[in-house]
Amino acid sequence: MLKNILILSFLLASGAAFAQVAPSVRGGNSTLWVGGEFASFTSDYSTQTRIVGPGVNVDFNLTPRIGVIGEMRWLHWNGTDSQTQSDYLGGGKFAIFRFHHFTVNAKFLVGGVWVKYPVKSTGGSTGSYFAYAPGVSVDYRLAHRWSVRGAYEYQILPSAPGFAGQPSNGLTPNGFSVGVNYRLLGVR
Numbered sequence: 799m800l801k802n803i804l805i806l807s808f809l810l811a812s813g814a815a816f817a818q819v820a821p822s823v824r825g826g827n828s829t830l831w832v833g834g835e836f837a838s839f840t841s842d843y844s845t846q847t848r849i850v851g852p853g854v855n856v857d858f859n860l861t862p863r864i865g866v867i868g869e870m871r872w873l874h875w876n877g878t879d880s881q882t883q884s885d886y887l888g889g890g891k892f893a894i895f896r897f898h899h900f901t902v903n904a905k906f907l908v909g910g911v912w913v914k915y916p917v918k919s920t921g922g923s924t925g926s927y928f929a930y931a932p933g934v935s936v937d938y939r940l941a942h943r944w945s946v947r948g949a950y951e952y953q954i955l956p957s958a959p960g961f962a963g964q965p966s967n968g969l970t971p972n973g974f975s976v977g978v979n980y981r982l983l984g985v986r
C-alpha cells in the first residue's frame with residue numbers, strides 16, 4: 799500500500815512540476831521602429847522637376863498585422879524656382895502580405911502639408927493644407943533590429959492651392975521614398 803502511495807505521489811508531483819515550466823505571463827507582440835528616409839515627389843503644381851529631401855518615420859506595431867505610423871518629410875531640394883514641401887502625417891497601417899523577410903503594408907495617413915510655391919508664378923506664395931494619403935510600403939528585414947523600406951504615397955490636398963481669385967481644385971503630390979529602420983522595442 800505504501801508503495802502505491804509513493805508511486806501515485808511521484809506521478810502527481812511530476813505533473814505539477816511540468817505545469818510550472820511554462821511561463822506564467824508572456825509579453826505582447828508590439829514593436830517600435832524608428833527610421834530615416836530619402837524621398838522624391840512630384841508636387842502636382844509645377845512638375846518640371848521632382849522635389850527631394852530627407853524624412854523620418856516612427857512605426858508602432860500593435861500586432862504583427864496592425865500598426866500606427868507617423869511620418870515627417872522635408873522636401874526642400876531641387877524644387878522649381880525654390881519650391882518646397884513639408885509633410886507631417888500620421889495614421890494606420892496593415893500588413894497585407896508576408897513572405898520570409900518581406901512584409902508588404904498598406905497605409906492611410908492624415909495630417910498637414912506645407913507648400914512654398916514657385917516664386918516666378920506665384921510671387922513666393924505659401925499654403926498649409928489638410929491632407930490624406932493612401933500608400934504602400936515594402937519592408938525587408940536585414941537583421942534582428944534592422945530593415946530597409948521602400949514606399950509609395952499618393953497625397954490628396956483637397957483645398958489646395960487656395961489662391962485668391964483662382965479655383966482650388968486640389969493637388970495630388972505623390973512620390974517614392976527609401977530608407978532604413980531600426981527596432982527600438984519588441985522581440986519580432
